[in-house]
Amino acid sequence: MIKVKEFTPKSKSLAKVATNPDTRGKTKKALKSHFAEVAEDLGDLQELIFAENKHKVLIILQGLDTSGKDGTVEHVFAAMNPQGLRVVSFKRPTPKELRHDYLWRVHANTPINGEIVIFNRSHYEDVIMPSVHKTLPKSRIENRIEDINAFEKMLTDEGVTILKFFLHISLKEQAERLRARIDNPDKHWKFELSDLAERKLWPKYQKAYGEIIYKTHHEDRPWYIIPADDKDVRNFVVSFILEQRLKKLKPVLPRFDKATFEKIKKEVAKL
Secondary structure, eight states: OOOGGGGSOOSSOGGGSOSSOOOTTOOHHHHHHHHHHHHHHHHHHHHHHHHHTOOEEEEEEEESTTSOHHHHHHHHTTTSOGGGEEEEEOOSOOHHHHTSOTTHHHHTTSOOTTOEEEEESOTTHHHHHHHHHTOSOHHHHHHHHHHHHHHHHHHHHTTEEEEEEEEEOOHHHHHHHHHHHHHOGGGGGGOOHHHHHHHTTHHHHHHHHHHHHHHHOBTTBOEEEEEOSSHHHHHHHHHHHHHHHHHTTOOOOOOOOHHHHHHHHHHHHTO
């Protein structure tokens, strides 16, 4: 049985975290079968959350290029009803967004009651990129980390459940996936020359992510470092953690009280 806590950060070093760990002896076939069961449970849980209209869930996906953010959204959340699910992809800020503080566009997309929102990249880009490219002084970056901690605490205080996933791949696996994008014409649209330039900064990204994850990990708004070299393992671990955390919300279907139910029955009988 997987233990959820084994994927939470223990130090600032990502080098100590495996990108493709032991799967407890599960064969590929067994892993996919278990994933299918968990994915179905996630669909049921999401339906309850939507119907109850009480809980708000924010899922943050971060990772380096080719780590599988899009694939995670496609496979892990496939059984969920789009009516209660929303995916927000944060690209480069627009001119209008740049005129506001960096959290403005993020806050506007946080979940409402009954909704699960997935951030495909997020406000963490506004700390990671300046850290790696040194476009902001260290003091400003530290201020942003404090801002993010305060912002996420405010959201949790207001009833938002926040789960943050870092999809952790190796340098070797990234190279294979970049080659695959070039070899497959259907994947060319995903490839940008900037990916190669950013790859040269791999050690800086590892250091920046390690430090920022460590400084923004809290028990009530945790980070999970997901082994992502193997896509099936990635999907299973993310779905398993989500299942365990959503179950803790104990969502239930709304029910009529007895008097209201009897009244409705009488009115329906007249139809």
